[in-house]
Amino acid sequence: MDSPANKAPAPARGLTLYSHTGAAYRFDPGALCLELLTTGGPGPYRRYEILYEPADLAGWADRSRLTPTPVLEISEAEVAEARRLRDALFRVVLAHTRGEPYPYGELKAVNEAAARPALAPVVTPAGQRQWAGTPSGTQLLATVARDAVELLTGPFAHRVRLCAAEDCHLLYVDTSRPGRRRWCSMEHCGNRHKVRALRARSAGEE
Secondary structure, three states, rough: OOOOHHHOOOOOOOEEEOOOOOOOOOOOOOOHHHHHHHHHHHOOOOOOOOOOOOHHHHHHHHHHHOOOOOOOOOOOOHHHHHHHHHHHHHHHHHHHHOOOOHHHHHHHHHHHHOOOOOEEEEEEOOEOOOOOOEEEEHHHHHHHHHHHHHHOOOOHHHHHEEOOOOOOOOEEEEOOOOOOOOOOOOOHHHHHHHHHHHHHHHHHOO
């Protein structure tokens, strides 16, 4: 048996996002359902929209934490449904972080999506994991919605947070042991906070 020192490191989780300056950074929201929220959102977040056609939703699934990447058959209608679920989920999770009641219509949309058949994992004769059949976009969304149900009713429900930066709107679940995560990413908003604090101290000393 291999010792821990000889084992290959686990692949880093998270998505590669880009700041308004074009700088790439790693963002791990800690849950599949929260990864979907990086594709756009309701109201003012519509300007971040990236889900326009089936290839866009398939591309997101490829970048997500789903393992292995499902080979999906997605219709235009399912892309529209993905946007509706994402927007509903965004409002539900945001209400959760604020300690507010869940908006009824949006919560209903999440629960209805979760009630549909989800991706079904199987074991191949070679002992590998894959998804049964040819999964649809609806099955993908059901999997995302079920993940949201698990998150909002599970042991980390109290750790779902909004990034502490005033101009950032990324949501994540803090799965760290101490539970003191404040930023979407230390290399992005965390670093910006450090730079601002350093400048403020320097200005004060002057």
